[in-house]
Amino acid sequence: MYLCSVPNLFSVMRKILLSMLVVVALTAQAQGEVRVLIESYLKENVNDASRLEIVSIGELMNDSVRTPLDDDRYKFLTEQFLFYSDLFHLELDNDDLDSAEKSLKDMQKYSDEVDKFTKEFRPYLRGKMAKVKYRATNKLGVLQLYKANVFFDTDVSVIRQFDVME
Secondary structure, three states, rough: OOOOHHHHHHHHHHHHHHHEEEEEEEEHHHHHHHHHHHHHHHHHOOOOOOHHHEEEOOOOEEEOEOOOHHHHHHHHHHHHHHHHHHHHHHHHHHHOHHHHHHHHHHHHHHHHHHHHHHHHHOOOOOOOEEEEEEEEEOOOOEEEEEEEEEEEEOOOOOEEEEEEEE
């Protein structure tokens, strides 16, 4: 006896095919939204929008994850820790034990704050990214091919950054 009858097999295959079509349709819709965002951004920022031509837009992909190293507070805390650490060693070398003891306490304070910050910090996805090639006029009016990395928010509704490659 077969585990799967022919009618059930067709039903399963139809469901798989439909779900694949939905994924393809959603991807195409996202690419269309990306194109509209990029075109409107470029029209506002190129020298001559009438000569703008988008050559290609790459696949939309995840950008990067935000980590503590990207956070200004983390940078400040670690800089303070390193400052007091250097000061501590300088004061020890100069036999200024009272100042060295104070610097050690400050160093420990910032070390504790860095530890607390990293324990509480939760990484998160920054957004999406796509590579784009386009032709536009330069400042001399000559048509030129440009390549850029375009960074979007996680919903792909706003361009966060537009980096033209040299």
